[in-house]
Amino acid sequence: MEIRRIGIIMNGVTGRMGTNQHLERSITATIEQGGVRVSDDLTLMPDPILTGRSENKLKALAEKYGQRANGRAYKYTTDLQGALDGKYGAYEIFFDASGTLQRANFIEMAVKAGKAIYCEKPTATEAAEAHRLADLVEKAGLKNGVVQDKLWLPSFRKVAMLKELGFFGEILSVRGEFGYWVFTGMDIDQPAQRPSWNYRAEDGGGIMIDMFCHWQYVISNLFGPIKSLVAHGNIDIDERRHEDGTPYKCTADDSAYAMFLLEDGTMCQFNSSWCVRPRRDDLLTVEIHGTKGSAVAGLREVYTQSVANTPKPVWNPDIPQPINFYDGWELVPNNISYDNAFKIQWEMFLRHVALDEPFRYSLREGAKGVELAELGMISWKERRWVDVG
Ligand SMILES: NC(=O)c1ccc[n+]([C@@H]2O[C@H](COP(=O)([O-])OP(=O)(O)OC[C@H]3O[C@@H](n4cnc5c(N)ncnc54)[C@H](O)[C@@H]3O)[C@@H](O)[C@H]2O)c1
Numbered sequence: 177m178e179i180r181r182i183g184i185i186m187n188g189v190t191g192r193m194g195t196n197q198h199l200e201r202s203i204t205a206t207i208e209q210g211g212v213r214v215s216d217d218l219t220l221m222p223d224p225i226l227t228g229r230s231e232n233k234l235k236a237l238a239e240k241y242g243q244r245a246n247g248r249a250y251k252y253t254t255d256l257q258g259a260l261d262g263k264y265g266a267y268e269i270f271f272d273a274s275g276t277l278q279r280a281n282f283i284e285m286a287v288k289a290g291k292a293i294y295c296e297k298p299t300a301t302e303a304a305e306a307h308r309l310a311d312l313v314e315k316a317g318l319k320n321g322v323v324q325d326k327l328w329l330p331s332f333r334k335v336a337m338l339k340e341l342g343f344f345g346e347i348l349s350v351r352g353e354f355g356y357w358v359f360t361g362m363d364i365d366q367p368a369q370r371p372s373w374n375y376r377a378e379d380g381g382g383i384m385i386d387m388f389c390h391w392q393y394v395i396s397n398l399f400g401p402i403k404s405l406v407a408h409g410n411i412d413i414d415e416r417r418h419e420d421g422t423p424y425k426c427t428a429d430d431s432a433y434a435m436f437l438l439e440d441g442t443m444c445q446f447n448s449s450w451c452v453r454p455r456r457d458d459l460l461t462v463e464i465h466g467t468k469g470s471a472v473a474g475l476r477e478v479y480t481q482s483v484a485n486t487p488k489p490v491w492n493p494d495i496p497q498p499i500n501f502y503d504g505w506e507l508v509p510n511n512i513s514y515d516n517a518f519k520i521q522w523e524m525f526l527r528h529v530a531l532d533e534p535f536r537y538s539l540r541e542g543a544k545g546v547e548l549a550e551l552g553m554i555s556w557k558e559r560r561w562v563d564v565g
Contacts, residue, residue, distance in 0.1 A: 178217060182526055183267030184224045185259050185291070187282055188274025190233040192371065193296055197325070198273055199224070199241055202519040207245035212523050220526050225267060226252040227259050228274075256282075260289035268292055269529060275373060276301060276380035280309060283539075287312050292319040292529045294522075297389045299542045301380050303550045306543035313539050321525045321535055322542030324393045328517035331473035334508045335464060336398060343480065344466025347442050350399055351463040353456060354387060355449035358430075361417030370450070372418045375426040382428035384409050384552045387448040389545030391436065393537075396544075399464075400438045406561045407434040407552035412451040434552055436564075472505070476514070479505035 189199045203222050206212060211221035226234045234252040242250035253259055259267060270286035272279055272295040279299055286293050293313055299322060300306040313320040326332060338344065361368040373379035374386065384407070395402055409429035418424050431449040438444060458474030469482040485506075487499050521537065528535035548564065555562045 177219060179211065179219045179221050180530060181221050181223050182269065182530060183265060184222055184269040184271055185227055185256070185267045185286075186224045187227045187256060187270065187272045188278070189226055190228050190230060190237060191273055191275075194273035195237060197516070197518040198271065198522070199226070199237060201516045202522040204241040204245045205516065205519055206522065206526075212526055214527060214531065220530050222526065223267075224250050225259055225264055226250055227254070227256045228252075229254060257285065260285055260291065269294060269525075271295065276385075280305060283309050284312065287316050287318060290316070290318065293539070294321045294323075294525050295539075296323050297542055298385055298546045298549065299539055300546055301382075301385050301549075303543060303547040306539070306546035310539040310543050319529055319535070320539045321521075321528070321537050322539055322545075323518065323521065324390075324537045324541070325517040325521055326390050326394050327397055327537075328515075328520040330476045330510070330514035331462075331478050332394065332398060333514065334478040335462070335471060335473050338464075338469075338471055338478070338480065338508070339398065343469050343482070344464060344471070345468030345483075347399060347464060347466045349463075349465050350395070350442065350444040351465075352391070352444070352446035352460065353462075354446065354460045355431075355452045355454070356459050357453050358450040360413055360415070361421075362415070362423070368416065368419075372416065372424060374450075375413075375416055375428050375430060376424065377428040382409075382430075383448050383450060384429050384432045384556075385546070385549040387432065387446075388434070388549035388552050389542070391434070391444075391446050391448075392545040392548040393541065395436055395438070395444050399442055399444060400440050402436045402444075402548070402564045403439045404561050404563045405434055405436045405548070405551060405555060407432060407555040409433075409552070409556045412449070429556075432552065432556075434555075471508075478508040480508060481505050 188194050203224050206222055211219040213219045226238050228234050231254050238250040238252040270291035270293050272282045276298055299309050358370050359366045359368045374381040409432040411426050412431045414426050415423055416426055430451055434446050436444040462473045464471045471478050471480045481504050485504055487504050527533040551562045
């Protein structure tokens with residue numbers, strides 16, 4: 177059995193996504209499970225070096241996760257250029273989970289070093305910049321990819337299965353409700369659970385740029401290409417408290433409402449908000465309604481109702497509702513075990529780099545998400561429908 181090492185420079189992994197989803201639940205989990213076994217003869221084994229600005233934070237992460245994975249600390253350095261130059265060993269992949277506004281500079285450095293490039297979304301806050309970065313990696317002939325994790329959520333995999341089985345009949349509409357209450361930091365003993373830059377446009381924040389990137393690949397992969405959109409955004413809460421406790425002015429939208437009309441006429445309506453208190457199954461729920469059946473997907477579970485067991489309500493507000501609408505739904509069973517969505521995509525990218533397997537979640541695809549967000553902003557500001565693509 178050959179164990180092929182794949183060196184990965186992991187940049188900006190001291191952040192929320194970098195630490196939890198990429199370092200811990202993807203790369204460390206992959207090493208812990210013995211690598212990616214691609215055949216009886218070959219296993220791919222990731223070998224990360226952590227890069228960033230804070231030596232202390234990097235050291236702590238390298239110790240904690242390296243010990244867990246290998247029984248010894250991962251390598252780390254604040255010298256990213258040195259890592260790209262091969263000063264600390266051979267690393268063929270550059271991965272970036274730093275802030276959105278930092279991404280372009282890091283991608284440019286990695287392109288110059290000829291690395292395969294994988295990074296978080298969005299790749300930029302403007303479509304022209306996102307396409308410029310895609311041009312750069314393509315012209316340099318480098319393998320590249322963008323995180324599109326939601327595609328591998330257990331719930332969306334089940335929705336794809338239901339669709340393939342013909343469960344829905346003709347899909348008529350899709351309704352997504354995303355959001356939860358993000359504490360402002362202004363209330364006593366209630367710290368915010370998201371980074372403060374998310375609420376400042378000048379730092380790359382805003383829910384439209386954050387979530388429309390996701391809606392673009394979720395909708396186009398599951399339901400079809402988007403033809404046009406109309407969107408509205410708002411800054412619901414205009415003052416929050418910074419991580420260090422000081423108040424700051426919110427300059428980015430924290431709520432966004434959008435209707436995406438697909439080329440085949442299907443309407444996909446998505447609400448996104450960090451200023452709502454959920455009374456629904458999950459932080460994201462997507463209803464899919466078709467002629468033969470409907471489904472409601474959370475992050476993991478999916479409930480279905482076929483035309484045969486659809487109740488027949490009669491409008492009468494003068495009596496208590498006689499139907500418990502929750503009773504008429506069936507849970508799709510978990511007949512397989514579902515791995516972490518980020519880890520699944522990482523495995524595909526590692527196989528793409530090592531074995532030339534296809535990988536279509538490229539920087540170019542990621543740029544389409546940035547484009548959708550930009551069109552959403554245009555629709556909001558100009559109060560009109562906008563064509564996509
Ligand atoms: N795929 C998803 O579902 C998803 C979810 C949330 C965030 N994101 C994206 O992931 C990225 C990170 O978001 P986050 O929520 O983890 O934010 P965060 O603020 O927690 O993390 C950002 C990290 O980048 C580091 N950083 C900033 N400037 C740097 C620099 N010059 N050099 C090196 N490191 C630098 C910060 O120290 C921090 O560790 C963003 O682009 C965001 O849009 C993706």
